[in-house]
Amino acid sequence: MDADRKRPGDGGPGQRIQGELRELRQLRELRAREQRGRREERPSPSGGSRTRLDQPRTGRPGLVRLPAWDPEAFGKLSERIARFLGTGRFIVWMTVVIIAWVVWNTLLPESVRFDDYPFIFLTLMLSLQASYAAPLILLAQNRQDDRDRVNMEQDRARSDRNIADTEYLTREVAALRQGLGEVATRDFVRSELQSLLKELDERRESADTL
Template structure:
């Protein structure tokens, strides 16, 4: 593409942009960054944060601090001088704060449970694959042991050789006429 052709393509793109038409998308050029209305976030970082919060909400420390906060809140709003009270007897603001805390705690706990379920699913899949490998190894070893047993069935043992020698000695003694046992002559 020559210089004139490039300039012509640029002018056509400018004219299309001015007239409101969309310019032809070029695949050899990177897209211009677009602005987003919503902020971007890292789902993993948010998931880790939700797990930390869910773990804290499930501890005795959280229950103690929550109990202390409610006792101080109620005590202050009952016994403080009237101008310093910020939440009178029905404790509407306390109820609202506890409802807000519960409305955020429940989804965070569910998110943490879903992440834990995903981790458990991956661990179960890895365990299943490891079990399959172990079963295959065990079956291979069982076949090898069976082959060794079959092979050993054909190997001469000491007792079998001894019994064969004794049978040969008897046969030789019977052929000689039974004068003297062959075993005694060789021992002396």
Template sequence: MAEREGPRLDVPRAPRRSLLPEYDPDVFGRASERIARFLGTGRFLVWMTVVIVIWIGWNIVVPDQLRFDRYPFIFLTLALSLQASYAAPLILLAQNRQDDRDRVNLEQDRSRNERSIADTEFLTREIAALRTGLGEVATRDWIRSELQELVRELEEHREREHGPEGG
């Protein structure tokens, strides 16, 4: 048999070296969720407002030599734009992770519901079988009605043979 050239399919490939840094997507995702959770709080809004007020106040009140961002506040605008450009993708990443969790929970709920429906259908069949079985069993009320019918028949028979006085 001829030897085959090329990689074997039953042997895993050696990991490739990459120029890009390696990272754990789960760790990055958890960090993005923490950041997104913080960005959606009142505490973040308060701190952001305090920083902006101090920034603007500093650059208006202090002497010219100590100002680092003059009136149109170009550096402040750049910093806020940079913060927004990172916040949006982090929030989207956190939402995607939440969607994945919701999808898994939905699938689990669906399978639980399917099992519950199957169990309910099984119990319904069992109850129907028990009712059918009980329909063939003599119950106390049925026996009582049968005995009362027999007593009536015996009384009628006795009246026919001995008359109404029973003599």
């Protein structure tokens, strides 16, 4: 038997050491990432209940107590109004009201008119509507920005989990490849059998000659 012949993967202690070092390095990176996340979530000692820098502090209670309301319900109402203001139905209804207003105060007798030309009361109503529409639209946009930020944070956390899972699967695949590299292949077994048969034939020939 040829003693100098080695199986594939037998002479790879360096590869094993490199694989173990790579796994240790990845584990250190994961631990450092977890510690960094815990440090960011830890509340600051001087900020009270504030745990994030991008969120304003809650104001101190003043001397005059303002009436309380549900910000979530008010935000939903503002979103509904802003959504309605951005539709064609609102434009059509506003156009119909303005035309009816102008016709009523122009063509009808003066006894039934309530806003003669230049329609000051109509201008006041439109200005009031615009002054309320702008803050409601901004409030709806702020709520949408908050939802987008939450979705972005969730996507980031999901991508981090996917990266960790991918790294784990990569390590497992590398371990499987390394294990398969140490298994005897069909060609290796065939060559070993051929060498054994050749050695047996040589011994038989030597025995016959004797």
